Amino acid sequence: MVASALAIRLKEKGHSVGLLDLDFTSPSSHVILGIEGLYPEEEYGIIPPLAHGLRYMSITYYSQDEPAPLRGADTSNAIIEILAVTLWGNLDYLIVDMPPGIGDATLDMIRLIKRILFLVVSTPSKVAYETVRKQIKLLHELDISTIGVVENMVMKPTTYVSERAGEDNTAYLGAINYDPTLEDALGCVELLKKTEFYGSIVDLTEKVG
Amino acid sequence: MVASALAIRLKEKGHSVGLLDLDFTSPSSHVILGIEGLYPEEEYGIIPPLAHGLRYMSITYYSQDEPAPLRGADTSNAIIEILAVTLWGNLDYLIVDMPPGIGDATLDMIRLIKRILFLVVSTPSKVAYETVRKQIKLLHELDISTIGVVENMVMKPTTYVSERAGEDNTAYLGAINYDPTLEDALGCVELLKKTEFYGSIVDLTEKVG
Numbered sequence: 001m002v003a004s005a006l007a008i009r010l011k012e013k014g015h016s017v018g019l020l021d022l023d024f025t026s027p028s029s030h031v032i033l034g035i036e037g038l039y040p041e042e043e044y045g046i047i048p049p050l051a052h053g054l055r056y057m058s059i060t061y062y063s064q065d066e067p068a069p070l071r072g073a074d075t076s077n078a079i080i081e082i083l084a085v086t087l088w089g090n091l092d093y094l095i096v097d098m099p100p101g102i103g104d105a106t107l108d109m110i111r112l113i114k115r116i117l118f119l120v121v122s123t124p125s126k127v128a129y130e131t132v133r134k135q136i137k138l139l140h141e142l143d144i145s146t147i148g149v150v151e152n153m154v155m156k157p158t159t160y161v162s163e164r165a166g167e168d169n170t171a172y173l174g175a176i177n178y179d180p181t182l183e184d185a186l187g188c189v190e191l192l193k194k195t196e197f198y199g200s201i202v203d204l205t206e207k208v209g
Numbered sequence: 210m211v212a213s214a215l216a217i218r219l220k221e222k223g224h225s226v227g228l229l230d231l232d233f234t235s236p237s238s239h240v241i242l243g244i245e246g247l248y249p250e251e252e253y254g255i256i257p258p259l260a261h262g263l264r265y266m267s268i269t270y271y272s273q274d275e276p277a278p279l280r281g282a283d284t285s286n287a288i289i290e291i292l293a294v295t296l297w298g299n300l301d302y303l304i305v306d307m308p309p310g311i312g313d314a315t316l317d318m319i320r321l322i323k324r325i326l327f328l329v330v331s332t333p334s335k336v337a338y339e340t341v342r343k344q345i346k347l348l349h350e351l352d353i354s355t356i357g358v359v360e361n362m363v364m365k366p367t368t369y370v371s372e373r374a375g376e377d378n379t380a381y382l383g384a385i386n387y388d389p390t391l392e393d394a395l396g397c398v399e400l401l402k403k404t405e406f407y408g409s410i411v412d413l414t415e416k417v418g
Binding site: 001 | 284308312
């Protein structure tokens with residue numbers, strides 16, 4: 001949700017943006033942005049379709065939204081193929097939606113993309129932050145840049161995540177309130193833009209430049 | 210959360226229960242149940258410690274809660290090792306907490322455990338159910354038994370998930386309301402048992418027998 005809205009916002013601000021959904025666990029940007037009937041074209045490579053002005057690519061194009069139980073090695077091969085053949089054109093930003101936690105996809109992206117920046121998304125729950133913390137530790141150990149942590153789905157303000165982010169030497173980028181209207185905006189970018197959630201994404205992009 | 214509470218409830222009902230946390234994405238049962246300072250013992254195999262009366266094993270014992278970025282093949286090896294060496298004793302139930310979606314861990318468990326039953330947990334969101342649906346489809350295709358779908362973190366009642374479960378020929382086992390008191394119960398089983406969430410798990414175990 002954060003990746004999709006961020007891509008839409010950066011495009012709205014006049015940037016040239018690509019969105020790549022590599023969330024093997026749960027690819028959902030096509031549901032969130034209502035992308036149907038748009039397919040990549042082949043011409044000396046794969047040209048991603050323009051969806052809401054974004055160059056759009058998703059692993060669902062490889063799995064046709066069928067159950068796609070990819071083994072680790074297949075995940076790596078799929079990522080390498082997508083990165084090798086996709087003709088993104090000139091982009092200011094390529095937003096990549098990654099699966100939660102640390103797995104093959106994350107390790108591959110770190111290995112394959114030299115100029116990568118991580119935006120880490122947590123929920124307010126201790127349980128979620130414990131996972132996020134491991135990811136932050138790993139990124140620090142690998143000397144990979146992190147923009148910071150965003151706290152999503154906040155029901156009531158707490159200081160747990162912001163304090164932990166401080167301990168973990170990571171910028172706390174702010175809270176995004178749980179927005180019950182978001183579910184009804186799924187599939188429609190115009191409705192998405194009117195949500196409180198999107199307002200928080202607008203603030204976030206201002207904050208991180 | 211569902212797996213941990215389910216194990217506690219089955220134990221409370223007098224069953225002999227093991228809990229195995231294989232959620233490589235986000236192992237958290239030790240945080241939820243407040244399991245600290247308990248470790249497996251080695252004696253012709255690995256004997257899981259008794260935690261709240263449960264035989265308890267977690268992949269965090271293999272990663273020491275450090276960032277453990279396991280590649281797919283390593284995931285398989287870790288699972289095979291845990292299943293091979295752990296001496297569970299006589300159990301009525303072994304509850305296994307799995308990562309979300311379909312990945313190496315799920316495929317391995319299907320391959321390695323003959324008498325496996327899946328309890329599928331979704332949230333009310335379309336986006337979550339889309340992922341769950343793929344998992345259900347795969348389980349059907351592989352002829353693996355599914356107990357049904359539980360809808361967790363329900364903020365306001367909707368019929369979306371129950372209707373989809375019907376379309377997917379899967380039992381809808383009911384809704385578990387979002388329970389804001391759950392966060393403060395993390396780490397303390399006695400508090401957990403007093404939550405509305407735990408009450409829903411009690412109902413669930415009665416329903417599925």
